[in-house]
């Protein structure tokens with residue numbers, strides 16, 4: 001109710017975005033000058049270069065056909081429930097005419113769930129891989145059309161889990177695994193893995209390699225990463241009924257990480273704030289490059305999906 005009242009009009013939404021995007025006051029996105037004249041509809045005319053900036057330009061809200069009030073309500077529904085919401089649920093609560101619009105809205109927002117320039121994991125970090133998707137005969141250790149190969153890193157935090165990183169990977173070769181670790185884990189940290197040979201030769205890390213026979217019965221080698229994997233699978237099956245193909249898996253992993261890494265946050269309002277804040281920081285990156293950013297030989301994504309994302313919103 002409070003959310004509905006506070007963001008009842010487009011102007012209130014724009015003002016909120018303005019404060020998150022330019023907390024210290026306006027900065028021209030074109031030349032960096034700070035002096036500008038306000039124009040109508042929350043647009044600004046740069047005093048130095050005459051560029052006309054809008055608060056939504058250069059963010060995920062750019063060129064959207066949906067009013068900001070709908071975006072705000074969507075962001076609230078996504079962050080106010082612990083396990084999130086699927087496209088059908090979002091379509092219902094927002095009263096959207098089409099399922100496709102709700103689906104595309106969720107995918108755009110998942111893009112904002114990864115903070116640009118986020119900190120790497122540090123300390124002791126467990127790393128392991130898992131599969132998601134249909135069983136295919138004779139396929140071992142590589143990405144297929146039906147399966148996703150997912151790599152998971154989980155920080156040790158005493159007996160518990162700190163932050164996590166998850167990402168789809170094309171294979172379990174040395175170069176793939178090592179580049180994921182370089183991207184996700186701070187150099188100098190301890191990286192704990194199973195005995196897979198491809199993890200050998202990690203440079204810049206202390207490698208703690210665990211092999212099964214050294215473990216007492218019933219104890220898992222990498223308990224944190226395995227708990228994260230089982231929570232991920234439960235979430236994919238529960239909230240999303242498991243209907244996720246490899247092409248879009250990275251979006252779901254981003255949402256899962258966003259929720260998991262903020263699971264101790266007591267205030268749902270804080271999660272909302274964080275999502276909106278990141279939404280104004282994220283460039284409107286073309287969806288194709290995102291879904292295929294780590295698939296080496298991507299098959300062309302279905303045309304209609306790209307069109308949905310680019311035109312429906």
Ligand SMILES: [Zn+2]
Nearest residue numbers: 028031046049
């Ligand atoms: Zn300027």
